[in-house]
Amino acid sequence: MFGTSGIRGPVGETVTARLALDVGRAVGIDADRAVVGRDPRESGVLLCDALAAGLRESGTDVRDLSLAATPTVARAVDWHDADAGVSITASHNPAPDNGIKLWQPGGQAFDEARRDTIARRVREGESNLQGWDDLGDRTRVDATERHVDALRGAVGIDDPLSIAVDLGNGAGGVTVDALQSLDCTVETLNAQPDGGFPGRPSEPTAENCESLRRLVEATDADCGIAHDGDADRLRAVTGTGEFLSGDVLLALFAREAVARSDVDEPRVAVPVDTSLAVDDALAPLEATVTHTRVGDVFVAERATEPDVVFGGEPSGAWIWPDETLCPDGPLAACRLAALAADRPLDERATEIETYPIRRANVETDDKAGVMDRVEERVLAEYDDVRTLDGVRADLGDAWFLVRASGTQPLVRITAEARDEARAGEVFETAREIVADAEN
Known part of the structure; x- marks a missing residue:
């Protein structure tokens, strides 16, 4: 049910009000108080309502941040002395998607054990529903100002800058408030929250941030900043208009x-x-x-x-x-x-020396089998191998990684070296290993 960044998928298919209700009930078993918030997607309103209903049915008091950046929601768990936080967001995914991400105190996302517990409860329909006189309440609160205060306390800027900020029609307005509180001059792009993401796709890639790059290049801005839909991601442009990798x-x-x-x-x-x-x-x-x-x-x-x-x-x-x-x-x-x-x-x-990286995807209907055979061969042939996530072989001056996609019928190949010829050689070696593992 959970991917590497929570639950995500198309609204009405993977992500439904019923799922949000069930997740709320599952989280509510252990939570006396929870914080919830959402990104600008229109579906987020009904999903937030459903999730809050599941929490309240469990006797959990809900502190509703409404439209809020995901890091604001995560930080607010501690600020409101809550046991959990929930962001209704698909982050950088396209407009048809939405999702649910869970937070524990300290601002950390639910770890694997907690995610497994919630998934099991949803699967088995486990809940702890309360009677009419013991339902949780739902209170509208705002945490943006406190987030701004925290940022101002964490960062000092002696010589304020001129900064261009592309919010991508997302929930990251707290960035503008924080930079202005640090006496920076801010010019915004795509600042109006809109879950259809009309200004650009939500993910802040180099291609999607071309307007930001041109704006920085054409003005006296010292740098450019871009967020995704819920502002947990940041990418940047230098004052000369270079999009940083x-x-x-x-x-x-x-x-x-x-x-x-x-x-x-x-x-x-x-x-x-x-x-x-x-x-x-x-x-x-x-x-x-x-x-x-x-x-x-x-x-x-x-x-x-x-x-x-x-x-x-x-x-x-x-x-x-x-x-x-x-x-x-x-x-x-x-x-x-x-x-x-x-x-x-x-x-x-x-000052940061960069190196050639080669990448490719191999389609396969047998990801698990291919990865098993790749792991067996790489472990036999190379000394420094890690199987933490896929199979990575470190060669000193180079490395390659073979890793199964978590959501698609693909095996991903990545190789890097400190010179072009070596990168190509290592990449071809990795691709040959995957090809042999397919047979």
């Missing part, structure tokens, strides 16, 4: 977090498909990466370890565990602005 942005944030930390041997949590550029950027600071499964949920779990000072995914999820364990796009926006105020982002980006 996710790996470069991860390296910049990680270096800043390591430099601020007082940990003796700091680590940075990243998924197994992260570039060597991050390893190499951290090496001069005597910091290392620790690999996780793909998904911000798993990055956050690793970030609970005391020597992990930052966690991130190249897709745009950034976690500072000293602030919160949720991916907080508005916090990332403020951190990025502080970096740009100290030194232009384009100068910082040139």
